[in-house]
Amino acid sequence: MNKTELQANLEARAQLFKALGHPVRLLIVNLAHIKPRHGEELATILNLNPATISHHLSLLTDAGLLSLKKDQYYHTYSLIGDVLNKTLDEIIRLPQAELMANVEEDAYRNKVLKSFLKRGRLVQIPRQFKKEQIVLEKIVEEFEPGREYLEREVNRILLEFHEDVAALRRGLIEHHLMKRDKGIYWRPTEAQDH
Amino acid sequence: MNKTELQANLEARAQLFKALGHPVRLLIVNLAHIKPRHGEELATILNLNPATISHHLSLLTDAGLLSLKKDQYYHTYSLIGDVLNKTLDEIIRLPQAELMANVEEDAYRNKVLKSFLKRGRLVQIPRQFKKEQIVLEKIVEEFEPGREYLEREVNRILLEFHEDVAALRRGLIEHHLMKRDKGIYWRPTEAQDH
DNA sequence: ACCCTGATTGGATGAATGTCAAATTATGTT
DNA sequence: AACATAATTTGACATTCATCCAATCAGGGT
Numbered sequence A, B: 001m002n003k004t005e006l007q008a009n010l011e012a013r014a015q016l017f018k019a020l021g022h023p024v025r026l027l028i029v030n031l032a033h034i035k036p037r038h039g040e041e042l043a044t045i046l047n048l049n050p051a052t053i054s055h056h057l058s059l060l061t062d063a064g065l066l067s068l069k070k071d072q073y074y075h076t077y078s079l080i081g082d083v084l085n086k087t088l089d090e091i092i093r094l095p096q097a098e099l100m101a102n103v104e105e106d107a108y109r110n111k112v113l114k115s116f117l118k119r120g121r122l123v124q125i126p127r128q129f130k131k132e133q134i135v136l137e138k139i140v141e142e143f144e145p146g147r148e149y150l151e152r153e154v155n156r157i158l159l160e161f162h163e164d165v166a167a168l169r170r171g172l173i174e175h176h177l178m179k180r181d182k183g184i185y186w187r188p189t190e191a192q193d194h
Numbered sequence C: 001a002c003c004c005t006g007a008t009t010g011g012a013t014g015a016a017t018g019t020c021a022a023a024t025t026a027t028g029t030t
Numbered sequence D: 001a002a003c004a005t006a007a008t009t010t011g012a013c014a015t016t017c018a019t020c021c022a023a024t025c026a027g028g029g030t
Helices: A003-020 A023-034 A039-046 A050-062 A088-092 A096-102 A107-116 A129-142 A151-159 A165-174 B003-020 B023-034 B039-046 B050-062 B088-092 B096-102 B107-116 B129-142 B151-159 B165-174
Strands: A066-071 A074-079 A148-150 A179-181 A184-186 B066-071 B074-079 B148-150 B179-181 B184-186
Touching: A003 A023, A003 A050, A003 A088, A003 A096, A003 B003, A003 B023, A023 A039, A023 A050, A023 A066, A023 A074, A023 B003, A023 B088, A023 B096, A039 A050, A039 A074, A039 B107, A050 A066, A050 A074, A088 B023, A088 B088, A096 B023, A107 A129, A107 B039, A129 A165, A148 A151, A151 A165, B003 B023, B003 B050, B003 B088, B003 B096, B023 B039, B023 B050, B023 B074, B039 B050, B039 B074, B050 B066, B050 B074, B107 B129, B129 B165, B148 B151, B151 B165
Parallel strands: none
Antiparallel strands: A066 A074, A148 A184, A179 A184, B066 B074, B148 B184, B179 B184
């Protein structure tokens, strides 16, 4: 599947919801649930012009909710039951691959990193928590998970990024990216991370 | 509940589907499923103007899909999980009372009866199967379910409706509204009816 | 008090949608 | 063949919707 197909799939899911997003069409689905119906019947019951009903019916069939059987010159529409048993979540949730194809999930992260890190050095410590989080997550990659560091080793590494190593150390602790006990620092392993 | 409230309820259901009926909003729901998100982040990831994102977010929250938490000057939107576990059917299906309030379910039947039955007599036997069905269902009410009738009794009753009693008799049999065996006619009871 | 940042609101504009009337197509009947 | 019935299509119109820009609002920091 290429990107275009993935987007088409996304459109198809939206189309199903769009088809259900109109009160008249919800009524039609309910009436078709009781028994199959033909156009004129629905037009009479709902007090709408046959052309309007025809329009709604084609949206519902295109979305895969109704099936059409021709009978003399009646077009009888029946409800396709199995679609309705799916949960919203089953229809909405995109597989990882598809999500990535439609979206640059780390565009925001990259934008923040790009604006604060120039040639490997921190231009400024972000004042906003969410941005500080992103920058510190990047910095903490310099530490090996599980390994213990003395404060002066920590400082040496942090100095590569910014002079104010005390602020960085404090930030790392506050954001739970590093732990400290009796002057020893370590980066939690992924498993303990949450 | 009065009629207006019922219609409002119907609109609310449609609103939920409408909110999901757009590809960008499906992406937002997917992203919010991974973790809560704030507006600027979504605008960057989806490459859209913040105003546009704000618009989509308000549709999703109005529909009850997202919840908002304010954090400094970030507005963080989280997915409300339980709605998504409902099936389409649970959301679409209207209780009988509500359906009846929005719809004249037997408008079509009444229209057909009105056009063929004048002062209790059949103006003409409908040429179309579906209309004949409706008229004969009305006529068969003159017979007591389960009771046995001789052909001449049947004729006497049918004559009240139309001269061509033979055509009516044939219609009643074809539409399975009456049964015949060895010149004896009877109307099936409800239980045997299907 | 004054800036900064993110979010929302109020137009503005083009696109999509809902509705109906009139014309057309498909099927059946006389 | 001519007519009748139901469905669909087409065209017109009004409504709603998606998107962006510009202005405003709300929190926080200097």
